Amino acid sequence: MATIKDVAKLAGVSVATVSRVINNTSRVTPETREAVIKAQDELNYHPVISPKLNSRQDSELVGMSIADHSDPYFGQMVKAVDQSATKEGMSLIVNAGYHDAERERQCIEELIQKRCRIIIAHTVLLRDDVLTRYMANQKSMILINRKLPGFEERCVYLDDEGGAYLAVKHLIQNGHSKIAYIRSSHPITDADLRFRGYVRALEEAGIAFNPALVVSADPTPQGGEQGAEALLNLSQQFTAIACYNDMQAAGAMAILSDNDIRIPEHVSIIGFDNTAISRYLHPRLTTIMNPVSAMAMSAFAIGLAIIREQDTQVQSRVFTPTLIKRFSVRDLRAF
Known part of the structure; x- marks a missing residue:
């Protein structure tokens, strides 16, 4: 079994430097940090915390790594796992990567150090080869919202492309052909899949894809505001906007309202995820149901x-999205 001295030797640094990288206690150069992380990965080295901190181990700790504590989507995910764990007499600890690959790696390392019996990880930025090493050595580690080749049996995910396809098809069935899209600016798989679903729905309906009607923004209300502003500043006309998620849709709706553009009379809008906010917007948001709670419970059940x-x-491992019809989409065929 590799030791911290082995890591230091391979990385060409001191043991103290390796310790600083592991504990993130002081600054080291990016080059040094990368060398230490690479050495850890090559040696499959995972530091162990003190026995006192491990006293709950053989215990019943469930570890969960998510993207953002403040996002309601992940709130649903955490709640579902926590309730499932509690029923089994287990305790949940949660950390967040905040859309940063290095932080995602640290989150997984922390859960391994605490010797969590089950680890449920929402990690979208870690490279496949890095994640593969973790999955190979952590037999009860489950991925949620990601399909990793070779570990499909321990991956729980949504048909994101099918969900976006369903959303845009609904707009098309309501007479819309000039459909804008606000995609996520994060370099993550589900952003690409949802965009692919948007394009596929247009192509199947014989509607030419217009790249000028696509803008990228953060998957947040602020991102939705920026995306809507960018669309309004274009010379392109559109009658509907499909969004990467409900949070973007909420921000876009605010900007449209500020510009005296009524929804759905002037512009229709559709979200994705069916988070709580979708039911309290005005008008209530038509969206795609992402069964995040069911997915989280399934991930826990597989680990258990x-x-x-x-x-x-x-x-269940692959979940199917469904359309939730509310009042933010206008049927143009009636006029």
Whole structure:
């Protein structure tokens, strides 16, 4: 088994420097940090915290890594796992990567150090090869919202492309052909898949894809505001906007309202995820149901079955999105 001295030797640094990188206690150069992380990965080295901190181990700790504590989407995810864990007499600890690859890696390392019996990770920026090493060595680590080749049996994810396709198809079925799209600016798989669903729906309906009607923004209300402003500043006409998620849609709706553009009379809008905010916007937002709670419970159930050496085949892994019709889409065929 590799030691911290082995890591230091391979990285060409001191043991103290390795310790600083691991504990993130002081500044080191990016080059040094990268060398230490690379050495850790090559040696499959995972530091162990003190026995006192590990006293709950063989215990019943469930570790969960998410993207953002403040995002309601992840709030639903955490709640579902926490409730499931509590029923099994287990305790949940949660950390967040905040859309940063290095922080995502640190989050997983922290959960490993605490010897969590089950780890449920929402990680979208870590490279496949790095994540593969973690999955190979952590037999009860489950990925949520990501499909990793070779570990499909421990991945729980949504048909994101199908969901976006469903959203845009709904707009088309309501007579819309000039459909703008606000995509996520984050370099993540589901952003690409949802964009692909948007393009596929247009192509199947015989509507030419217009790249000028696509803008990128953060998957937040502020990003939705910026995306809507960018669309309004274009010379392109559009009758509908499809958004990467509900948070973007909320921000876009605010900007449209500020510009005296009524929804859905002037512009229709559709979101994705069916988070709580979608029911309280005005008008209430038509969106795509992302069964995040069910996905989270399934991820936990798979992990639980693994540590109890039970069959995991009964658990769902690929979830199907559904359309939730409310009042933000206008049927142009009626006019």
